[in-house]
Each structure stands twice: as structure tokens, then as C-alpha cells.
Amino acid sequence: MTMRLVPGDPMSLGGYWLAGRLGAGGRGVVYDAYDDEGRRFAVKVPRGEVDGQLSDAVWRVSPRHLARVVGVGMDGVVPYIVSEFVEGPDLRQAVERHGPYAGGELAALAAGMATALRSLHAVGIAHRDLRPENVLLSPDGPTVIDLGVTVPGTVGTRTYLAPEVFTGQRPGPEADVFAWGGVTLFAATGHDPFRGESLGGVMHRLLAVDPDLDALPEPLRSLVGRALAKNPADRPSPRELLAGMGDSPEPPYTLGAPEGLAGPPSLGEVAERAYASLTPLQRDEAPGLLLRLLDGDAVCRDEHGVLDRLTEAGLLVRPSVAVPPVPAEAGTLVAVSGERVEPASAALARAWPRLRAWEAGRSPAPGAPAGRDRAVASGHGLPAVSPYPGSAAPPDVTASPDVTAVPDxxxxxxxxxxxxxxxxxxxxxxxxxxxxxxxxxxxxxxxxxxxxxxxxxxxxxxxxxxxxxxxxxxxxxxxxxxxxxxxxxxxxxxxxxxxxxxxxxxxxxxxxxxxxxxxxxxxxxxxxxxxxxxxxxxxxxxxxxxxxxxxxxxxxxxxxxxxxxxxxxxxxxxxxxxxxxxxxxxxxxxxxxxxxxxxxxxxxxxxxxxxxxxxxxxxxxxx
Structure with missing residues (x-):
């Protein structure tokens, strides 16, 4: 589920427009983002510096079973990592819906994760946070997301951390293999392998207890047992894991999302569903109202409730207005909901194809800036960013006298x-x-x-x-x-x-x-x-x-x-x-x-x- 942006979140990073939060935790915040042409990406802002090793090596990584990184950089003082958006639920969600995996599906999952680790380790990158939430079941099979980022202190989810991490060592490729064993066992049992009531309980199990592997068939049982060795030197490499499984078992085995379970819908899909729920009269009014909002016009109300419906869907918001502090039962009231309506994020004008088509098909008044530039000229609304850095946007083909309108x-x-x-x-x-x-x-x-x-x-x-x-x-x-x-x-x-x-x-x-x-x-x-x-x-x-x-x-x-x-x-x-x-x-x-x-x-x-x-x-x- 995509969460709304919160105060302090940037509107864009490196030319990618942020629509909401996909997740947040100790390692950073991951945003649902779109470029100027409406393509979807995941943009992560780590709590720390972007690993220089990652910056240099990521372009050499084979994209097989990995979310491909398309950009690493700084926006002012904010570091960010841009990766392709992977459709599909994470492994924990899938196990909760489907139940534990077995047979060819479990083998496909284990092989997919091992293939991803082999690609990363081949160019000197350690993932350092492999866990069920970072394995997505996409239409193309299991895909590992969220590559290694330098952050202060310990990284990784507690029950998937390698024992050596608790003794002060920096997690490396061997720790990834340990996490691979833990995630594979989780997929086969539905339980985190080293779960405990407290951090002390988790540490004890990680350092002194070998988990029950009976749910795993051979050869996975032996491979997972070796991967979960307490001594990093005793663990196999990802290449050895694949060799032990007879290399990748796919095809014929595949592993996709359970029926009826999907990842978070895109902003365009949310907008299209909200539009479909409008009455015919409301649909007629929607283009004009939304284009006025993009222009920065003050649209507070509409006669047939279009803005209210789109606000309920999370596409629009009524920003809060500061008021003099007033004592109230729950505390001190310092702001109230305003009357003005505006897009919940600047990404809406990029992510929703219908809105882009409406905007492309209208004609500006003589001498007026076109499209999103009008919003900037008015001092309100959405900034315009050309998809052609260093140059003006190209003339629209559909503006030719030979073409009368942009097709719906x-x-x-x-x-x-x-x-x-x-x-x-x-x-x-x-x-x-x-x-x-x-x-x-x-x-x-x-x-x-x-x-x-x-x-x-x-x-x-x-x-x-x-x-x-x-x-x-x-x-x-x-x-x-x-x-x-x-x-x-x-x-x-x-x-x-x-x-x-x-x-x-x-x-x-x-x-x-x-x-x-x-x-x-x-x-x-x-x-x-x-x-x-x-x-x-x-x-x-x-x-x-x-x-x-x-x-x-x-x-x-x-x-x-x-x-x-x-x-x-x-x-x-x-x-x-x-x-x-x-x-x-x-x-x-x-x-x-x-x-x-x-x-x-x-x-x-x-x-x-x-x-x-x-x-x-x-x-x-x-x-």
C-alpha cells in the first residue's frame, strides 16, 4: 500500500516526481515516483550516504532477478537511489495469503534469490538486507530489491542478520548467504527462523541455535544448513548454491504472486478508478477542473462534487491553514483544513495518462504559457520540468494543422x-x-x-x-x-x-x-x-x-x-x-x-x- 507524502518529504528528486511512500524504516524511505513521461520508479532516500562502491559497480550488474538500478545521485544534500518499479507483492505478503511454499515453487524462489546474489557479488556489492520484504514476486519471477546502502550501526532485519554482525563485524557477501538460508526457510515454513521475544532472545538463537530444517526437501535442506553456518567461512557462495540445485530450475518451474494478490497500484490506476466512479456529469466537468488546478487557479468548490470525490480517493488535498493557538480537549489546535484544493502530489500530472492527454490536447490563450508552464508563471501549482535537459520541450506533433487532437x-x-x-x-x-x-x-x-x-x-x-x-x-x-x-x-x-x-x-x-x-x-x-x-x-x-x-x-x-x-x-x-x-x-x-x-x-x-x-x-x- 502506498502512503501519502508527509510534511518534509521532497516533491521531486533528480527529476523524478514523488507520489507517496512505499515504505520507511531504519534504512531510509522509499518513494513511489514517476518521470516526466509517466514511467514508474522506486526512489530510495537512505539514512546515510550512498555507498560509493554501489555507485561505481551498479551499472555492471546483470538485471536477472534484481530490480535494476537506473540512477544514483545527490539532489542538493539529499542522496537517492532510483530503481525500476517491480510489480508484485513481497514474499511475506505472499506467504500469508498462499501459505508455505514447497516443491518447484520453493526451488524457483531459492534459485532466483541465489542468482540475484551471484550477480551482486560478482561486481563486489553485498546486499546486506535480504529478507522477505525485499523479495517481490513479480510477473517475471522472484525479484530482489533494495540494494546495499551505507547506514550507521547494524543493518538488516534482526532474524535475518548473520551471527557475525552481532560481534561487530560488517556484513559482507557471507552474511547475504546466511540471509538467503533464512528467507528460504521462512518461505517453506511461514515462520521467521530465529524469532524471539526480545533482541536478546533473537541474538541467542542466532549465535547458539540451529533451526529445524525438516520442512525443506533435499538438496535445499543441505544447502540451507550450510548457508546458516555460524562461521562465515563455512558458508557456500551463491554460485555453489546454484550448482547444488543443478543451476536454475526455471523453466519449467515458476513462482508468481498468489491469485488476487498484487503490489500497490500505480497513481494512474488509482486516478482511473476514481474517474470511473464519477457520474457522467462529473466526468464532463473533471477535465476543466483539474486543468485549472494544474494552472494554479484557486478552485475551492465545484457544483457537482467532483473535487470532493477525487479528494476522498487521495488524488487531491485541502492543505491545512495555520490559526492562532486555541486550547482544545485533545491538545492545542494550531491549524485547520483549508478550503483551497490542490493535487496531493506533483506526480499526478505525470502518472495519469488521461490527465496528460487532456493537458496535451488543450490550446493555451494567445501569448499565455502552455501546459504546466502556466502553473509556474502564476506562482502556484506544479513546476514544469522538460524531459529534454538543457533544451525546450519539442513542439507537439499533435499541434500540427494536419492533426486535430490528441486521441483519447x-x-x-x-x-x-x-x-x-x-x-x-x-x-x-x-x-x-x-x-x-x-x-x-x-x-x-x-x-x-x-x-x-x-x-x-x-x-x-x-x-x-x-x-x-x-x-x-x-x-x-x-x-x-x-x-x-x-x-x-x-x-x-x-x-x-x-x-x-x-x-x-x-x-x-x-x-x-x-x-x-x-x-x-x-x-x-x-x-x-x-x-x-x-x-x-x-x-x-x-x-x-x-x-x-x-x-x-x-x-x-x-x-x-x-x-x-x-x-x-x-x-x-x-x-x-x-x-x-x-x-x-x-x-x-x-x-x-x-x-x-x-x-x-x-x-x-x-x-x-x-x-x-x-x-x-x-x-x-x-x-
Whole structure:
């Protein structure tokens, strides 16, 4: 369950907008966060410093059975760690609903955790807080979250701390293996293995008592027994654990969330449910009221109770107003609920696709700032942050005279109906995207250094096209990474995905330099794009030669289609307005038909709306 932000919580960190608290404890606070394009992340603010070792090594970690870290940094004096948001309940919640695990499901859990620890230890990172709450049962299997953070004093939940920690030693990889044994035993019994009435009781059991392992089958019983050895030197490594289990047992074994149990819903899902509960009349009024709130207008009441319903759902709040201290029965009254209504968090305008579509589809008054910028200009509401650092936001494709409106989110490609897929996964969309990225990058690197003096209209169109292309590459790279767990499970230990993770991470700084150069000299922009082209071409060649055969031969087509559907649902409307006609431009007629057939009937309407404006701007940019 996501908790509301409390006084003192930041509104954003490092460009990520905080919607609420996912958890808080001795190690820090974890926030539910969204970027400018509505993608969901978990942002942790540790109680202490971000481990320098983690900062340097995290980019080399294979993402298999781990929540991938996407950023480590400082926002002023506040350290933070950003990781992908993992859907699903934690292991403790799952055991409470499902009961203890056994057989193949228990083996899959143990192997998944050991695989995660092997990846971390391979680059010199110790997790140091492995416990049931930090193992999520995601659609891709068990996933370990909350990587090691330096905090004063002891870390870890008491009953999963290794004995040496109580003697003053710093927890290292061996302590992770001890915790692995404890968590595996918990999953098999439903009880914390070294529980006690007090800290002294827990310490006694950890230091002097061996738990009952009868609930575990072999070979897990022997492996867990070795992992729970009191002497760190007697414990096996994660690699030895996997070898003892015959390496990963998946497939055919899988472990997902129990039926009817899910992780905390996204802010967009909460908002959509609240919107669905409104009456037709209230739904008609909602867009205007919410857009006024985003503009910073003082909206205190509405005739049909829309704001009250959305406030009850936690989307809006009435901030407290200070009053002179007044003695009361429960204490001293110092504040009362105000009449003014405002969004409960700045993340609402990013996380709710329907609201983003409403905002994108409206036209500002002549001379007035557009969208969220109006809220900043008025001194109220939500700050505007461009998704393109160092440059203005690109012109909206849908603002073209050729496109009359942003399609309603309900008219986007159908992602609820899975096509009838047989045979091998269809990789047409990936092949076309690869071709489109490399083709356009080559065109721009050849055109821009010789652009010279061009008209203002052509320069504007070229900058718009470059921004849109960089955004398309960004979404494609992150989409690839979202599909990797599926490829990793299909390939098993026979294939190492870490080189691809390194290649993707290396693109980040190069892309940032290109974004920073978009509004400057076009010749310099062309030079900055060249390294992106070279690295992306190398990465794509390896991906198509090595990963695509694994996908074609080993990944079930329905699983691939389902994963692609999840990735497609993360692309924002504005990017879709470029991406759909862009892929069509670089596809053959047959390829376009296959892409549209997989996306759903409404995608044809979307293409018809966006293609004229895209083609017009492309011609203007490239001549």
C-alpha cells in the first residue's frame, strides 16, 4: 500500500516526481515516483550516504532477478537511489495469503534469490538486507530489491542478520548467504527462523541455535544448513548454491504472486478508478477542473462534487491553514483544513495518462504559457520540468494543422486483447525500429555538419525531429531492458546479458550530450550524434546476431507478446504520435500490416491522424 507524502518529504528528486511512500524504516524511505513521461520508479532516500562502491559497480550488474538500478545521485544534500518499479507483492505478503511454499515453487524462489546474489557479488556489492520484504514476486519471477546502502550501526532485519554482525563485524557477501538460508526457510515454513521475544532472545538463537530444517526437501535442506553456518567461512557462495540445485530450475518451474494478490497500484490506476466512479456529469466537468488546478487557479468548490470525490480517493488535498493557538480537549489546535484544493502530489500530472492527454490536447490563450508552464508563471501549482535537459520541450506533433487532437487514451492501440500468436515470436517491430534508428541517425550525421545557414522553419523542424528521435531511442532502449528478464529465463545460464546492460548504460551520457546540443549549432549537433550512431549500430548488430535467435527459438510467443504489450503501455501519448508514423515511414507495406495487426484496430486510426503531420515535418527537416 502506498502512503501519502508527509510534511518534509521532497516533491521531486533528480527529476523524478514523488507520489507517496512505499515504505520507511531504519534504512531510509522509499518513494513511489514517476518521470516526466509517466514511467514508474522506486526512489530510495537512505539514512546515510550512498555507498560509493554501489555507485561505481551498479551499472555492471546483470538485471536477472534484481530490480535494476537506473540512477544514483545527490539532489542538493539529499542522496537517492532510483530503481525500476517491480510489480508484485513481497514474499511475506505472499506467504500469508498462499501459505508455505514447497516443491518447484520453493526451488524457483531459492534459485532466483541465489542468482540475484551471484550477480551482486560478482561486481563486489553485498546486499546486506535480504529478507522477505525485499523479495517481490513479480510477473517475471522472484525479484530482489533494495540494494546495499551505507547506514550507521547494524543493518538488516534482526532474524535475518548473520551471527557475525552481532560481534561487530560488517556484513559482507557471507552474511547475504546466511540471509538467503533464512528467507528460504521462512518461505517453506511461514515462520521467521530465529524469532524471539526480545533482541536478546533473537541474538541467542542466532549465535547458539540451529533451526529445524525438516520442512525443506533435499538438496535445499543441505544447502540451507550450510548457508546458516555460524562461521562465515563455512558458508557456500551463491554460485555453489546454484550448482547444488543443478543451476536454475526455471523453466519449467515458476513462482508468481498468489491469485488476487498484487503490489500497490500505480497513481494512474488509482486516478482511473476514481474517474470511473464519477457520474457522467462529473466526468464532463473533471477535465476543466483539474486543468485549472494544474494552472494554479484557486478552485475551492465545484457544483457537482467532483473535487470532493477525487479528494476522498487521495488524488487531491485541502492543505491545512495555520490559526492562532486555541486550547482544545485533545491538545492545542494550531491549524485547520483549508478550503483551497490542490493535487496531493506533483506526480499526478505525470502518472495519469488521461490527465496528460487532456493537458496535451488543450490550446493555451494567445501569448499565455502552455501546459504546466502556466502553473509556474502564476506562482502556484506544479513546476514544469522538460524531459529534454538543457533544451525546450519539442513542439507537439499533435499541434500540427494536419492533426486535430490528441486521441483519447481509450483510443490508443488495444493492449488488453492478446493476439492469437502461434509459432515463433514476431520480431518485426524490433527489426523496423532498429532500421529506423540507424537510418535517421545516419541521415542526420550526414546532413547537419553541412547544414550551414538554413531557414528558421527548417532549423526548427530539424531540432524537433532530432528530439523526437532521441526520445524514441530512449524508449526503445528501456523497452529492450524490460524484455530482458524473459530472454534471460529462456537462455538460462548459457548466456550473459551484462554486456548489453553495459552498452545501454554507455548510451546515456552520449544521449545527454546530444540533448544539450539540440538548441545550439547544428553542425555540433551532428558531431554529437555520430558516437550515438556508432555505439547503437554495434549494439544492434550484437543483439540481432545473439539475442534474436534465442528469442525466436526459446521464448514462447504468447509470453513475448504479453511482454511487448506491457512495454507498449509505457510509451506516452506524445511519443506515440511520433513513433507510430515513424515506424510506418521505415517499414514495408507488409511490415506495417504486421505491426498494426499486433497493436490493435485503433492503431490504424492513430496512424491516419498522425502520419500527415509527421511526413510534413520530416520533409521540412531533411529537404
Amino acid at each position: 487514451v481509450t483510443a490508443l492501440p488495444d493492449v488488453t486483447a492478446l493476439p492469437d500468436v502461434t509459432g515463433s515470436p514476431d520480431l518485426t517491430g524490433l527489426y523496423v525500429a532498429h532500421r529506423a534508428m540507424l537510418s535517421d541517425l545516419r541521415r542526420l550525421t550526414q546532413l547537419l555538419p553541412e547544414a550551414g545557414a538554413v531557414s528558421a522553419a527548417r532549423a526548427s523542424a530539424t531540432r524537433w525531429y532530432t528530439r523526437s528521435l532521441l526520445s524514441a531511442i530512449h524508449h526503445h532502449v528501456h523497452g529492450d531492458e524490460a524484455l530482458w528478464p524473459l530472454v534471460a529465463r529462456a537462455a538460462g545460464d548459457a548466456f550473459d546479458l551484462s554486456p548489453y546492460a553495459g552498452g545501454h548504460e554507455a548510451l546515456g551520457p552520449l544521449m545527454e550530450r546530444c540533448r544539450a546540443a539540440v538548441d545550439g549549432d547544428l553542425a555540433r549537433l551532428g558531431r554529437e550524434l555520430k558516437p550515438v550512431l556508432d555505439l547503437l549500430a554495434e549494439h544492434i548488430a550484437g543483439e540481432e546476431a545473439e539475442l534474436f535467435p534465442i528469442i525466436t527459438e526459446r521464448v514462447p510467443p504468447t509470453a513475448w507478446a504479453r511482454a511487448e504489450r506491457r512495454v507498449a503501455g509505457q510509451v506516452p501519448v506524445r511519443q506515440m504520435a511520433f513513433r507510430v508514423p515513424w515506424l510506418d515511414r521505415h517499414a514495408t507495406g507488409e511490415e506495417t500490416e504486421r505491426i498494426l495487426a499486433a497493436a490493435g484496430r485503433s492503431s490504424r486510426v492513430f496512424l491516419a491522424l498522425t502520419r500527415p503531420g509527421y511526413r510534413r515535418r520530416e520533409r521540412l527537416a531533411f529537404g
